[in-house]
Amino acid sequence: MIVSEAGRGLVIGLLGAGKRLNTNALARVQPDEQNVNLKQAPAIEANDQKRRKYPRHKAPKGMFVVWKTAGQRTVSRAETVGVGGLFLHTPTPLPVGAFIELLFDLKNGEIRARATVRHSAPGRGMGIQFVQMQPADRARLQQFLSKFASGEALSGTDTPTSAGNAAAKQPEAVQFKRELFERLEIARKGNYYELFGVPPESSIKQIKDRFYALVRRFHPDHHMDERDCLPGLKELTAAITAAYKTLSDQDKRASYDLQLSESGAFQLRRAKTAAQQNLEEYLGRASEHLRANNFTGSVIWLRKCVEIAPGEAKYRALLARSLATIPQYRDEAIEHFEWALQLDPWNLNVLGQFAELYEEMQMPLPARKLYAKILEIDPHHTKARAKLAELETKRTA
Numbered sequence: 001m002i003v004s005e006a007g008r009g010l011v012i013g014l015l016g017a018g019k020r021l022n023t024n025a026l027a028r029v030q031p032d033e034q035n036v037n038l039k040q041a042p043a044i045e046a047n048d049q050k051r052r053k054y055p056r057h058k059a060p061k062g063m064f065v066v067w068k069t070a071g072q073r074t075v076s077r078a079e080t081v082g083v084g085g086l087f088l089h090t091p092t093p094l095p096v097g098a099f100i101e102l103l104f105d106l107k108n109g110e111i112r113a114r115a116t117v118r119h120s121a122p123g124r125g126m127g128i129q130f131v132q133m134q135p136a137d138r139a140r141l142q143q144f145l146s147k148f149a150s151g152e153a154l155s156g157t158d159t160p161t162s163a164g165n166a167a168a169k170q171p172e173a174v175q176f177k178r179e180l181f182e183r184l185e186i187a188r189k190g191n192y193y194e195l196f197g198v199p200p201e202s203s204i205k206q207i208k209d210r211f212y213a214l215v216r217r218f219h220p221d222h223h224m225d226e227r228d229c230l231p232g233l234k235e236l237t238a239a240i241t242a243a244y245k246t247l248s249d250q251d252k253r254a255s256y257d258l259q260l261s262e263s264g265a266f267q268l269r270r271a272k273t274a275a276q277q278n279l280e281e282y283l284g285r286a287s288e289h290l291r292a293n294n295f296t297g298s299v300i301w302l303r304k305c306v307e308i309a310p311g312e313a314k315y316r317a318l319l320a321r322s323l324a325t326i327p328q329y330r331d332e333a334i335e336h337f338e339w340a341l342q343l344d345p346w347n348l349n350v351l352g353q354f355a356e357l358y359e360e361m362q363m364p365l366p367a368r369k370l371y372a373k374i375l376e377i378d379p380h381h382t383k384a385r386a387k388l389a390e391l392e393t394k395r396t397a
Contacts (some may be wrong), residue, residue, distance in 0.1 A: 015123035057145065062222060064215075067128075068101040068346065069094060069377065073243075076125070077221060078104075083142060085115065085129040093117065093126035099376050100128070101346060105212070106144045111137040114345075177229060180218065182234055187239035191260060195243050200257065204248060211244040279308045286318070295325040306336075313343035317350045324357045332355060348374055352384065364391050 033228050059078035064074045076088040094100065098117045103110065112134070119127035133141070186195050193200050196210045216222070218240070220233040246252045282304040289297035302319040309315055317340040323333035337354040344350065355370035368391050374384035 012183075055201055056080035056085075056087070059086065062216070062219075063104070064219075064221075066103045069098060079125065081145070083130075083138075083145060085118070085127065087127050089125040091123055093120040093122060093124075095379075096120050096380075099131075102128070106140065108144055109140045111140055113137065139154045145272075173226070176223075176226075180229060180232055180236065183218070184236055187236055192243035192247055192256065195239060196247070202287060207244065207247045211240065211248075214240050275308050279305055282308070286322075288321070298322045299326070299329070311343060312349065313340045313350070315341065316340035317347070317353070320350075321353055322356075324341065324353070324360075330357065346377055348378060348381065348384075349376075355384075355387065359387075360389075367391060 055249070055338045057080060059081045063078045063081070064075045065078050065086065066073065067088070074090075076090045079087040081087055094117045094121065096117050100115050102113045103116055104113075105111070113130045114126045114132040115130050117126050118129045135262055183195070193202075196202075196207065197204055197213070198210055202210075215237065218233055218236050220230050220237060223229055223233055226233075246256050282301045286298045286301035286305065289295070289301065299319065299322045302315060305312075306319055307314040316336045320333045320336035320340060323329040323336065334354075334357070337350065337357065340350050341347065341354070351370050351374050355367045355374075358364070358367035358370065368388060371388040371391070374381050375388065378384075
């Protein structure tokens with residue numbers, strides 16, 4: 001995924017026993033490019049430029065790409081961008097042929113895409129080719145890139161040139177250091193809502209907007225000339241990504257809120273809609289039936305969950321699993337598995353459960369395709385590799 005001047009990492013789980021930010025753990029999450037040889041990376045691009053179908057252009061200053069693969073989400077700086085793909089700086093690039101999911105936020109809107117790694121250079125970065133993008137997203141990308149033809153700069157930020165701006169640089173630097181220090185104190189002693197400066201009833205969009213604003217303000221790549229600030233900026237960026245990882249996930253956020261409430265550290269007053277309350281009630285009842293292996297009962301309540309939240313992959317997948325245990329409902333289970341994968345195509349658990357259903361239905365061909373898909377996402381998935389080998393052995397026996 002790409003985010004214009006946006007965050008990095010998205011790699012932190014829930015807090016364990018702590019009700020506060022665990023900055024010791026977060027300190028291990030370092031920016032992706034700290035060991036990248038930026039001077040060597042464009043050499044790959046120069047060789048590629050002769051071969052590729054679409055030209056690449058130098059990316060805007062501060063253009064970051066959030067990319068996701070199995071078990072990993074991180075953010076890397078884009079060196080070049082074009083209609084066909086881009087080049088990302090990362091010290092640990094993925095192998096050629098790996099599939100990743102991308103998000104990038106340009107001046108004219110957010111764009112999502114699926115891509116594959118075409119070139120990989122450890123210590124420098126990787127060349128990415130787009131393989132799937134919605135027409136509206138592709139149109140936005142082309143519109144953005146067309147500014148080159150009209151002579152417009154791609155940079156999303158203006159460069160101050162006046163003497164007044166130069167004169168103001170020093171007091172601004174002092175103010176920035178003070179702001180950094182204050183924000184670090186919150187990260188070390190406060191909670192996620194205090195770090196973001198938002199109330200606990202904030203929407204996901206508000207959380208996302210605040211995350212992007214904080215990363216634009218404090219990302220180390222924007223302050224490379226402030227060497228004394230870099231350790232604090234890295235620590236703060238890790239804390240911000242940790243907070244976003246939790247607050248942007250409904251389940252993790254609910255658990256985090258519960259921890260805060262139990263600790264008495266923060267009084268939460270998030271109002272729940274009737275639909276949210278019903279959804280929680282129905283899911284709770286379905287869980288009771290699942291624990292008792294009463295799948296007919298769980299189907300009833302999970303159908304209600306899907307009715308309330310048809311766009312949530314989680315409820316589609318849970319319903320599909322329950323339906324799959326009842327032979328006469330297996331065709332419907334297939335439909336809900338397909339829905340779940342449309343909503344969350346990188347979910348390895350759902351892919352595996354769907355493949356197992358096809359195996360039980362004596363349909364090895366679609367099962368093999370699903371296991372192969374798992375290995376595309378995670379080449380080290382031992383269970384999928386073993387299952388695929390077993391099916392191949394049966395096919396050739």
